[in-house]
Amino acid sequence: MPPESKKRGLLRRFVSFFGAKPFGSAHASARSGPGLSLPAENSDPQRLESQAPTCQSESQNTIAEPSQWTATPTSGNQDFLPPPQSQPFQGQQPYNNQVAPESRTPYSGTSFLAGANRFRMRDVHYNHQVNVHTGRDAGDGPIDGSSMLAAAMNSAKQWSDATTGWEFLSKSIAPNALHNSRARFDAPKCDEDTRVEVTGEIMDWIQDRSAPQRILCMTGAAGAGKSALQQTIAVCCVKTDILGAAFFFSSADPTRNTASTVVGTIAYQLGLKHPLFRRAIAAAVKHDPLIFSQSVESQMESLIALPFKNIRRSGEIDVGTFPYVILIDGLDECNCETRDTSNPTHLDVGDRCRAEDRQAELLAAIKRCVLDNDLPFRFLVASRPEWAIRTALEPGGHLHQVAYHIQLSDKYDASADMYRYLRRRFEAIGLRIGNPQWFTEANINTLIEGASGQFIYVATLYKYISERRAFPEERLKLVLSWKPHGCQRARPFETLDNIYTNILLAAKDAYEAVDTNHGCDFLLLFGAHHINAANSLFGPGDSKTFPADLLSALLCLEPRAEESLISDLHSLVTLETDERGSLCLRLYHKSFSDFLEAESRVKDLFVSRSRVETHFAKCLLQHIIECPLDFDLLPAKWEELPLPVLYRLSLMEAIKSLPWFLRRVTTIDDEVKDFTQNGGWQKMNSLIPLLYDVGTWESGYFGPWLDWLREFAHSSETRRGPDVAAVISEFGEKWEYRREEWTREMEKWDPI
Numbered sequence: 001m002p003p004e005s006k007k008r009g010l011l012r013r014f015v016s017f018f019g020a021k022p023f024g025s026a027h028a029s030a031r032s033g034p035g036l037s038l039p040a041e042n043s044d045p046q047r048l049e050s051q052a053p054t055c056q057s058e059s060q061n062t063i064a065e066p067s068q069w070t071a072t073p074t075s076g077n078q079d080f081l082p083p084p085q086s087q088p089f090q091g092q093q094p095y096n097n098q099v100a101p102e103s104r105t106p107y108s109g110t111s112f113l114a115g116a117n118r119f120r121m122r123d124v125h126y127n128h129q130v131n132v133h134t135g136r137d138a139g140d141g142p143i144d145g146s147s148m149l150a151a152a153m154n155s156a157k158q159w160s161d162a163t164t165g166w167e168f169l170s171k172s173i174a175p176n177a178l179h180n181s182r183a184r185f186d187a188p189k190c191d192e193d194t195r196v197e198v199t200g201e202i203m204d205w206i207q208d209r210s211a212p213q214r215i216l217c218m219t220g221a222a223g224a225g226k227s228a229l230q231q232t233i234a235v236c237c238v239k240t241d242i243l244g245a246a247f248f249f250s251s252a253d254p255t256r257n258t259a260s261t262v263v264g265t266i267a268y269q270l271g272l273k274h275p276l277f278r279r280a281i282a283a284a285v286k287h288d289p290l291i292f293s294q295s296v297e298s299q300m301e302s303l304i305a306l307p308f309k310n311i312r313r314s315g316e317i318d319v320g321t322f323p324y325v326i327l328i329d330g331l332d333e334c335n336c337e338t339r340d341t342s343n344p345t346h347l348d349v350g351d352r353c354r355a356e357d358r359q360a361e362l363l364a365a366i367k368r369c370v371l372d373n374d375l376p377f378r379f380l381v382a383s384r385p386e387w388a389i390r391t392a393l394e395p396g397g398h399l400h401q402v403a404y405h406i407q408l409s410d411k412y413d414a415s416a417d418m419y420r421y422l423r424r425r426f427e428a429i430g431l432r433i434g435n436p437q438w439f440t441e442a443n444i445n446t447l448i449e450g451a452s453g454q455f456i457y458v459a460t461l462y463k464y465i466s467e468r469r470a471f472p473e474e475r476l477k478l479v480l481s482w483k484p485h486g487c488q489r490a491r492p493f494e495t496l497d498n499i500y501t502n503i504l505l506a507a508k509d510a511y512e513a514v515d516t517n518h519g520c521d522f523l524l525l526f527g528a529h530h531i532n533a534a535n536s537l538f539g540p541g542d543s544k545t546f547p548a549d550l551l552s553a554l555l556c557l558e559p560r561a562e563e564s565l566i567s568d569l570h571s572l573v574t575l576e577t578d579e580r581g582s583l584c585l586r587l588y589h590k591s592f593s594d595f596l597e598a599e600s601r602v603k604d605l606f607v608s609r610s611r612v613e614t615h616f617a618k619c620l621l622q623h624i625i626e627c628p629l630d631f632d633l634l635p636a637k638w639e640e641l642p643l644p645v646l647y648r649l650s651l652m653e654a655i656k657s658l659p660w661f662l663r664r665v666t667t668i669d670d671e672v673k674d675f676t677q678n679g680g681w682q683k684m685n686s687l688i689p690l691l692y693d694v695g696t697w698e699s700g701y702f703g704p705w706l707d708w709l710r711e712f713a714h715s716s717e718t719r720r721g722p723d724v725a726a727v728i729s730e731f732g733e734k735w736e737y738r739r740e741e742w743t744r745e746m747e748k749w750d751p752i
Contacts, residue, residue, distance in 0.1 A: 165282030172292045173265040177256040179234040179246040179327070188459070189231040191424065194417035198406065202233055205404055206325055206378060213404040214371060214378050217393055219385040220408030221588040222499055222571040223456030226382040230329040233380065237325045244323040244377060245269035249330035257335045259358045263299035264292055266326060270304065273323050276316055280307035297365040305369045324376050331383035332571070334359050349513035352506060359388035367398055384571035418448050418458045425462055429472050438473050446480060452589040457496065464492040493591070493601065500595045504605055507568035516558070524615050525555060526565055527607035530596055533585040538660065546653065547582035548575060553650035556619050617661035617668055621675045623654045624683060631686045638690040652691060655684055659708035672716065676724050681731045688735060692742055702739055706732060
């Protein structure tokens with residue numbers, strides 16, 4: 001096509017796109033005349049000003065024009081989207097640079113360029129009246145060509161502004177965070193007949209538009225199935241056309257592991273639901289291109305709250321039918337904008353604190369911008385029970401009274417769901433390998449028992465067993481009989497181990513970074529609490545355990561240290577009060593305990609039992625020697641000791657437990673020597689009569705206690721020197737004599 005014809009075609013396309021008819025179209029005035037021929041370029045220049053244009057018929061070489069060139073009517077904000085590239089305009093033939101055949105309907109409108117080539121135009125003025133639909137109640141009205149062009153240019157500017165804003169927004173979102181993104185292909189979701197109770201409760205809350213709480217927070221331990229539930233809810237909401245937006249965090253994906261793209265991604269999805277909302281969001285971005293560098297609250301206010309409020313006020317949107325469900329999954333995986341991307345799943349302490357601040361900022365922004373503005377949206381946020389969401393939901397937190405809280409705990413027993421999950425998949429494997437008897441009911445029950453309600457446990461094992469290039473029968477046997485050891489190549493729990501390792505390492509870094517915890521070994525202290533919670537602090541077969549607060553005191557930690565110790569482990573453990581009113585540490589999953597006890601799985605984070613016992617023995621010696629009592633003025637009764645209740649109780653347990661741990665450790669010589677030189681045994685000698693008088697020694701316990709002490713003294717004679725051994729033996733003999741006296745006294749009062 002000649003260059004001038006290209007310009008003419010583009011002009012007609014441009015004008016028709018904004019709802020106006022091109023010059024000479026079907027809407028043109030009936031006064032349209034034949035084409036006007038202008039002088040050729042090589043005409044006499046002196047005759048140009050006086051020569052009038054002459055009329056002539058269209059040449060057969062003229063580019064044919066469509067007989068009916070119409071513009072597609074638009075509604076809402078459709079005119080703010082670029083035209084489809086794969087389809088021609090309605091009524092327009094595909095632009096293929098070919099001359100139309102003569103058989104086509106001739107173009108009857110006014111033409112400037114018919115049959116002309118190699119020409120110039122100078123001082124040409126043309127006025128032509130066309131009827132253009134203006135959108136007014138009066139219908140179509142005549143406007144002149146210049147007015148129509150001005151209207152088209154104004155529409156073009158609006159289209160350009162909105163398109164620029166929308167395009168800028170689309171470049172500031174996280175596509176991988178969408179519920180149906182390619183990056184999340186085959187995302188975990190619940191089977192149709194599993195997790196029915198909890199999904200039913202969530203959908204009931206979503207569909208009850210009159211419910212007072214418009215935020216639902218679903219918390220649960222690592223591997224509890226939160227993401228699968230969120231994906232399932234997203235699919236349900238899509239089917240009922242109520243899903244407004246979704247954002248799935250992932251700490252391992254740098255495109256969706258920060259809060260910087262959350263609001264933009266949500267706004268983008270909401271804008272797709274209604275053209276007016278899209279236009280308003282695009283205008284907000286156009287007005288302030290730096291909006292994505294501002295706070296989360298500012299972004300949510302500018303891109304969601306204010307646009308929706310304005311559209312709702314105008315009455316141009318039906319709030320009752322607008323998709324209103326917004327899902328956010330994995331809030332605990334929201335990190336800060338850190339420069340170190342070599343290991344996105346691991347943050348140093350400073351980055352972790354900033355990440356928690358960002359999580360808290362997002363929750364606060366949802367509350368202030370959505371709830372306080374009375375918007376119709378309902379937010380469903382899923383997270384491990386880490387600091388940000390935990391403090392927001394606790395009494396005094398800003399979400400405590402306004403959020404509906406679902407805890408994926410023992411209330412929702414997933415054992416039956418896990419059974420159906422495994423059985424259905426094992427049966428499918430049986431069909432694939434041609435052996436439906438390759439597993440037994442007992443096999444499935446064993447796997448479920450090991451899961452402790454942890455859905456990720458059975459999902460991980462199924463993934464391992466069903467590896468396409470392996471034999472499922474052999475892998476199932478390996479899993480059922482698997483015992484960890486260093487040279488074993490099989491790693492059926494590798495996915496689970498990575499989760500546990502990342503959580504444990506992050507908790508270690510956060511705890512040891514606190515100045516008051518300087519010099520404390522997090523892994524050693526938590527190891528002591530874990531062994532105590534497993535009823536094995538005093539060895540296999542002894543079920544004695546200490547309450548968590550008492551154990552912290554015995555470890556010479558500050559009051560409530562156990563809360564600080566597990567502050568970043570709430571996705572794996574919790575503190576509970578038992579039936580006796582004692583504070584106890586509870587592990588959500590047995591698999592976590594198995595992980596901690598297997599050096600081949602924990603690797604560099606492993607803490608052996610011998611290390612825990614040695615450290616505990618040192619703490620008991622320290623606890624006794626640092627006792628702030630005046631031993632020259634002791635009261636007659638233990639209860640009258642001028643000490644806090646917890647300290648008094650911990651001092652009693654330190655004296656009773658010391659010999660048992662001393663005889664089990666071998667690397668404590670220096671501490672025992674210091675204890676002896678600083679009068680530790682003398683202090684015990686003063687306190688033991690008070691303990692015996694109140695009957696704190698269980699029947700028959702004092703005898704073994706003395707035996708353990710003598711055993712330790714005997715071993716001390718060769719390792720710690722005769723002086724230390726002599727002191728211990730001397731006090732041992734004295735206490736043995738006192739025990740005989742106490743026994744005779746008790747027989748007088750109770751001869752039976």
